[in-house]
Amino acid sequence: MNPNWNHPMGALRVDSYDSAVNATVNITNTTITDSPYSAFEFVSGGGQGHPVRNVTVDGATVRNTGTVVVQAEAQGAATFRHVTATGVGATGVYNCPYPASSGTFTLTDGGGNSGWSSTWSDCSSWPQPGAGNPDPDPGRNLAKGRPATATGSQDVYTPGKAVDGDANSYWESTDNAFPQSWTVDLGASYAVRRLVLKLPPSTAWGPRTQTITVLGSTDGTAYSTVVGAGDYRFDPATGNTATVSLPASTGLRYLRLSVSANTGWPAGQFSEVEAYLTS
Numbered sequence: 001m002n003p004n005w006n007h008p009m010g011a012l013r014v015d016s017y018d019s020a021v022n023a024t025v026n027i028t029n030t031t032i033t034d035s036p037y038s039a040f041e042f043v044s045g046g047g048q049g050h051p052v053r054n055v056t057v058d059g060a061t062v063r064n065t066g067t068v069v070v071q072a073e074a075q076g077a078a079t080f081r082h083v084t085a086t087g088v089g090a091t092g093v094y095n096c097p098y099p100a101s102s103g104t105f106t107l108t109d110g111g112g113n114s115g116w117s118s119t120w121s122d123c124s125s126w127p128q129p130g131a132g133n134p135d136p137d138p139g140r141n142l143a144k145g146r147p148a149t150a151t152g153s154q155d156v157y158t159p160g161k162a163v164d165g166d167a168n169s170y171w172e173s174t175d176n177a178f179p180q181s182w183t184v185d186l187g188a189s190y191a192v193r194r195l196v197l198k199l200p201p202s203t204a205w206g207p208r209t210q211t212i213t214v215l216g217s218t219d220g221t222a223y224s225t226v227v228g229a230g231d232y233r234f235d236p237a238t239g240n241t242a243t244v245s246l247p248a249s250t251g252l253r254y255l256r257l258s259v260s261a262n263t264g265w266p267a268g269q270f271s272e273v274e275a276y277l278t279s
C-alpha cells in the first residue's frame, strides 16, 4: 500500500511513469509469495495514461496474494504464459485503466495459466485483501470509468469526459460533422435497460434537442440498432438530463450513441452517459 495515495501496489510493477513502455519486457521464471495486495501491477504512475506494451510474463508461481494476480491500471498489452496462482485473495484480474479515456489493457493468454481467470467486476471500487469478488451493486452505473472512444472530439472535450462521474465535464464531437458517435466498452455483456444522458447542469447551457440513435455490440465490430433515432430534450431547468429506455431483450458490451443533430451546437455533446441494469 502506498501511504501517500492510499493506493494498493503490486509486488512487481511495470510503470510507464514519464513515458510509454514500448521496449520488450520479459519477466521470466519468478515466484511471488504473500504479497499483501497484487502480484503484477501495470500502471502509469504519473497519471498521464502512458501505455505499457510488449510485456511477457513467462513462468510465474504466485502464492497468496491479498487481492489480485494482475492489477492493470494503464492502457497497453501483456502476454502471460505458465502463470499459476493459488490463494488469490480477491480475483484474478483487475483491469481498469486510468484515465478511463486512455485506452484498454489487453491480456493475451499464452497458455499454461491457472488459478486467476476471473476479473474484478466493478471499476468504481478497489479490491480489498481477502474480500473475494463480491457481487457488485445491481444499481451501479456500468459505464462509469470504462474506456470510451469517439469518431471525433473537440479540443479537451475528449470521450472519457462522458464517463468520469462529473456532470460538469463533457465530451463534444468534431463540430459541423454530423453524424458523430461515442462508444463505451462496459467490459462484459450486460442487459442494459436504461441510459441517463447528461449535459452540464449550469444554466449557461441553453436548452437543446439532440437526435440520437442507440446501438449495441457484443464484440466491438458488429453493431445493431437498439433504439432507433429519436429526439431527446436537454433543459437546464429540468436538470439537463435525458433518459432512454432500452428493450428487455438488450444485451450489449459496447454501447454506442450516434448523434445526427443538435439544436444547441453543431456537435454531439454528453457530460455523462450512464448505463443501468434497472429499468
Ligand SMILES: [Ca+2]
Pocket (backbone or CB within 6 Å): 161, 162, 163, 164, 165, 166, 167, 168, 169, 170, 271, 272
Ligand atoms: Ca463528465
